[in-house]
Amino acid sequence: xxxxxxxxxxxxxxxxxxxxxxxxxxxxxxxxxxxxxxxxxxxxxxxxxxxxxxxxxxxxxxxxxxxxxxxxxxxxxxxxxxxxxxxxxxxxxxxxxxxxxxxxxxxxxxxxxxxxxxxxxxxxxxxxxxxxxxxxxxxxxxxxxxxxxxxxxxxxxxxxxxxxxxxxxxxxxxxxxxxxxxxxxxxxxxxxxxxxxxxxxxxxxxxxxxxxxxxxxxxxxxxxxxxxxxxxxxxxxxxxxxxxxxxxxxxxxxxxxxxxxxxxxx
Amino acid sequence: xxxxxxxxxxxxxxxxxxxxxxxxxxxxxxxxxxxxxxxxxxxxxxxxxxxxxxxxxxxxxxxxxxxxxxxxxxxxxxxxxxxxxxxxxxxxxxxxxxxxxxxxxxxxxxxxxxxxxxxxxxxxxxxxxxxxxxxxxxxxxxxxxxxxxxxxxxxxxxxxxxxxxxxxxxxxxxxxxxxxxxxxxxxxxxxxxxxxxxx
Numbered sequence: 001x002x003x004x005x006x007x008x009x010x011x012x013x014x015x016x017x018x019x020x021x022x023x024x025x026x027x028x029x030x031x032x033x034x035x036x037x038x039x040x041x042x043x044x045x046x047x048x049x050x051x052x053x054x055x056x057x058x059x060x061x062x063x064x065x066x067x068x069x070x071x072x073x074x075x076x077x078x079x080x081x082x083x084x085x086x087x088x089x090x091x092x093x094x095x096x097x098x099x100x101x102x103x104x105x106x107x108x109x110x111x112x113x114x115x116x117x118x119x120x121x122x123x124x125x126x127x128x129x130x131x132x133x134x135x136x137x138x139x140x141x142x143x144x145x146x147x148x149x150x151x152x153x154x155x156x157x158x159x160x161x162x163x164x165x166x167x168x169x170x171x172x173x174x175x176x177x178x179x180x181x182x183x184x185x186x187x188x189x190x191x192x193x194x195x196x197x198x199x200x201x202x203x204x205x206x207x208x209x210x211x212x213x214x215x216x217x218x219x220x221x222x223x224x225x226x227x228x229x230x231x232x233x234x235x236x237x238x239x240x241x242x243x244x245x246x247x248x249x250x251x252x253x254x255x256x257x258x259x260x261x262x263x264x265x266x
Numbered sequence: 267x268x269x270x271x272x273x274x275x276x277x278x279x280x281x282x283x284x285x286x287x288x289x290x291x292x293x294x295x296x297x298x299x300x301x302x303x304x305x306x307x308x309x310x311x312x313x314x315x316x317x318x319x320x321x322x323x324x325x326x327x328x329x330x331x332x333x334x335x336x337x338x339x340x341x342x343x344x345x346x347x348x349x350x351x352x353x354x355x356x357x358x359x360x361x362x363x364x365x366x367x368x369x370x371x372x373x374x375x376x377x378x379x380x381x382x383x384x385x386x387x388x389x390x391x392x393x394x395x396x397x398x399x400x401x402x403x404x405x406x407x408x409x410x411x412x413x414x415x416x417x418x419x420x421x422x423x424x425x426x427x428x429x430x431x432x433x434x435x436x437x438x439x440x441x442x443x444x445x446x447x448x449x450x451x452x453x454x455x456x457x458x459x460x461x462x463x464x465x
Contacts, residue, residue, distance in 0.1 A: 165345030168309060169356075169395065170335030179347065255310055256330040 004215035016041070058127045067127040071134055075104045078138050082146040088153040090250055091264050098246050099145050106239030107137045114231050133231065136207070140192060140232045141239035148188025148240045152247055153263060155180035163258050173256040177248060184247075188240035192233050199229065267433055268337065268402050270308065273316035278303045279458045280316070285402065290424075290434040292444035294462070295454030301437040302342065304459065305404040308435070309339035320401060338400035342407045342437075344391035346379040351390055354379070360397045368393060368419055385411040389420060396427065403427070405436045409443065421447060 019041050026034040058066055079100025089095040111134045115121055121129040156163065159180060166176035174181075199205055208225040212218055253259055268285040278300045285291055295301050307314035310325060310333055318325050325333045352358045352375035365374050368389045382390065388411045395403065408424075409417040424447065428434060438444055444451050451462040 159345075159347075161341065161343050161345035162347045163345070164311060165341065165391070166347060167311060167331075168334055168339040168341065169398065170331045170338075172331050176347075253313070255313075257311055257313065 004213070016045075055127075055131065058131065062123070062126060064123070064125045067125050067130055070127065070131055071108075074131075074135060074138055075100060075107070078103055078107075078142040082142050082149070085146040086150040086153065088157060088263050088265050089149070090247075090262055094250055094262070095264070098250065099149060099243055102239050102243035102246060103138060103141050103145055105242055106235050107134055107141050109238065110137050110231050110235035114227075118227060133228075136228060137231055137235035141236045143191055144188040144236040144240045145243045147191070148184045148244050149247055151187040152180055152184035152244055153251075155183055156251055156258065157260060157263060160258065160260060167256065167258060173252045173258070174248075176258075177251070181244065181248065184244050185240060188244070189237060192236045196229055196233060199225070205229070267321055268308075268435075269317075269319045269322075271317040271319075273304075273307055273314055273318060275303065275307050275312060275314035277457050278307060278314070281459050283459070285433045285435060287401075287431045287433055288428050289450065290428060290436060290448040291450045291452065292448035293435065293437050293452045293454055293459070294439065294441065294444060295437075299454040300457040301454045302406055303457070304454065305339055305406055305435065305437060309334055309337060309404055311339065335398055336400055337402040337404065338395045338398060339404040340392055340395045340406060340408060342410065344387045346387070349378055351375050351377045351379060351382070354390075355394050355397065357397055361393055364393055364396065364423065367423060369416055385413075385416060388412065389416065392420065396423065400432065402433045402435070405434060407437055407439065410439070417443070 019037060023034040023037055026032065026037065054070070058070055079096055082099040082103065083089055083096055086099075090098060111130060114133050115124050115130060119129045119133075156177070163176045163180075167173065205225050207228060208221045211221040211224060216224075250262060251259055267287040268283075270281055270283040270285075273281045273283075281304060283291070293301050293304070303312070306312045308318060310318075310330055320333075320336060325337075328336075346354060348354055355361050355375065358375050361375065362372065365372060370386075370389075374390075379387075388408070392405070392408055403424075405424075409420050412420065421443075424434060434447070436444075436447060438447075452459050453462050
């Protein structure tokens with residue numbers, strides 16, 4: 001298995017020089033992108049190096065508490081990012097809590113399911129499995145949840161006259177929100193559906209490519225990719241569903257009113 | 267029939283009002299005075315304090331959709347959620363009888379909403395509320411986009427509904443319309459409702 005070509009820091013620096021060429025082109029043609037490019041590249045190097053070190057320590061420790069702490073920090077960041085991507089969000093703790101809670105529940109459930117059934121890690125919380133799986137599911141769930149919530153709250157806000165016209169005619173809140181609900185679910189799931197449909201034809205998924213480069217036999221790599229895609233799709237669908245349903249509940253009250261007063265813009 | 271006791275919410279001071287079956291109340295007042303807030307609060311579209319009941323039965327004892335079907339609010343800006351006019355009517359057959367009286371042709375139910383003018387939307391939004399046979403109608407400037415001829419058509423239908431026992435609370439900017447339609451006239455000033463001085 002370990003027949004992969006180990007990379008030296010020199011190899012990576014060489015690859016980085018590609019960006020250096022781009023930066024020089026940008027300076028020469030006054031494109032003004034060199035600064036952003038360099039800053040983003042430096043950020044990536046620092047962040048990934050730190051993550052590598054943290055993972056190394058985490059994997060060595062195999063502590064349930066440290067693993068849990070890492071998971072909580074990851075979900076926390078994902079929640080903040082999901083909220084930042086929404087144009088409107090709920091006031092108060094709901095703004096942060098709704099997306100974060102749904103992601104935590106969905107990604108946590110799916111990660112636990114994968115650890116318990118496919119990976120048989122020993123101990124089950126072994127961070128070498130738990131953290132990468134959670135990270136992959138979380139990254140995709142975050143995209144789905146933020147897209148779905150953004151769409152739902154925008155449709156509810158912009159469609160106020162439409163929705164309240166139905167409420168005033170005696171339609172239930174669920175009837176009045178039927179279209180926004182469907183649109184939001186669709187918006188949240190489209191990246192995942194598209195990703196599955198295009199996998200292998202348009203692009204080789206990044207994880208699979210990485211594994212093949214690292215010396216894994218292609219059929220094995222495909223199996224892993226399939227597993228991961230299913231976990232991602234399952235986690236995203238669960239997270240999007242939970243977030244949209246909770247948001248719908250928060251958008252109304254026991255008298256089936258449309259409570260836009262609970263929203264705030266950016 | 268409609269009994270309002272101590273109804274209030276931010277932007278609307280305490281309102282006490284009784285509306286009998288078949289009567290019409292007109293409310294005038296400048297923009298932002300709280301006229302729409304009052305209608306919305308009666309329809310239970312916004313949270314409000316106070317007691318509102320219909321024929322002695324508190325609205326809290328019935329589901330919100332049931333209440334809103336019996337006490338219907340027709341907003342100044344009409345909302346449309348589907349493609350054709352007919353998609354917005356629960357019983358297009360009853361509506362058909364009114365179409366010609368409101369100045370439409372028989373096939374109006376198949377028209378796409380996107381092609382309707384503001385005045386057409388206003389009349390059709392009123393019609394889709396009327397065909398649900400509500401006991402109370404809360405009308406927010408129901409003829410603001412209509413010419414005198416179309417206004418007269420709408421008023422004649424409203425008079426007919428009143429004769430059948432429907433109570434109406436109407437917000438209007440038109441003093442003459444208030445005089446034609448309503449036996450009780452009120453003015454809303456900065457969220458406070460008061461009876462209009464006789465003139």
